Amino acid sequence: MQVQHTVVDRVDQVADDVVSLVLRGDGTGSLAPWDPGAHIDLTLPNWLTRSYSLCGDPTDRERYRVAVRHDPLSRGGSEYIHHYVRPGRALQVSLPRNHFPLLPAPRYLFLAGGIGITPLLPMLAAAVDAGAPASLVYVGRSTSAMPFAGELRSRYGERVRLVATRRDGRPDLAALAAELAPDTLVYCCGPAPMIAAAQAVFPAAYLHTERFRPAVRTFAANTPFDAVCARSGRTVPVAADQSLLDALHHAGHPVATGCREGVCGSCEVTVLAGRPEHRDDIGAPAGRMYACVSRSLTPELRLDL
Ligand code: FES
Incomplete structure (x- = not known):
């Protein structure tokens, strides 16, 4: 995995349980470019890797901004960032990847739930800069729990x-849909x-979504391959109770790792032959699969590793 070396420039509390991190390059050059909807993987000093949407200004090649909600069920990522990152x-961060690109459209509606605002912030800015009619419906339990709410309203x-x-109850999405102008693209990021x-x-x-938690679905029982x-x-044999990613790691094949839940795309591998059983929430491109969750429908998968 190609990495970039950054230094934390700022840590700001942007909601009750959310901090934003501004990362700058380590002085050896500009940071890699990105487009709205992209995310990066942060490799933390406790060896965990976590993915976060970029929510700063894509034209600023000196800085990245991400926001991190403190997850009470944290497996160590958000906990570490909130307590130790200063x-x-x-x-170390990865190059930006984008599974949630902003497509050209005559108009946009953005729907954000809580920390799901992060990929939509630069999207709204890009849509407004392009002169497209665009609006944002931003939902949270209270305004103090909604990161960047003040910044958005003032801008x-x-x-x-x-x-x-x-205070307001849930928004009436059916009413929003009923009054939607033709050809409006809807981008939604939030809880399931x-x-x-x-x-x-x-x-x-017309609907584009991004999850930060996998959808609950059921699959056939795991079989070895x-x-x-x-x-x-x-x-590399992959046992029924083992992920392809773990099997590859144990066999000494370095595959990047992030969420381990099929939502970040870090562990993408190229499939040369065989039929993968895709279990991710990203939508693997043809010839690719996500090794943390996806398995095989054929006894053998040939991988470009
Ligand atoms: S590690 Fe995130 S999709 Fe596999």
Whole structure:
């Protein structure tokens, strides 16, 4: 995995349980470019890797900004960032990747739930800069729990509607869908119930979603298979109770790791032959699979490793 070396420039509390980190390059050159919707993996000093959407200004090649919600069920990522990451701390980050690109459209509606605002912030800015009619419905339990709410209201005024559910209840997405102008692209990022509610009312062809937690789905029982690594010439058996990613790691094949839940895309591998069973929430491109969750429908998968 190609990495970039950054230094934490700022840590700011941007909501009750959310901090934003501004990362700058280590002085050896500009940071890699990115487009709205992109994310980076942060490799933390405790060896965990976590993915975060970039929510700063894509034209600023000197800095990245991400925001991190403190997850009470943290497996060590957000916990570490909230407690130990301070200005001056060196952090390795991946190159930006984008599974949630902003497509050209005559108009946009953005739907954000909580920390799901992060990929939508630069999208809204890009849409407004392009002169497209764009509005944001931003939902959180209270305005103090909604990162960047003040920044959004002061920058975009009436384009932004803040919905604090404790005060306002849930937004009526069916009413929003009913009054949607033709050809409006809808971008939604938030918790699973919000995405499900959006999928129930907006036409699939116009709705783009990104999850930060995997959808709950059921799959056939796991079966073992072999991963044939074409470049090394090694065959790696993958047991039924083991992920392809773990099997590859145990066999000494370095595959990048992030969420381990099929939502970040860090562990993408190229499939040369065989039929993968895709279990990710990203939508693997043809010829690729995500090794942390996806398995095989054939006894053997040939991988470009
Ligand atoms: S590690 Fe995130 S998709 Fe596999």
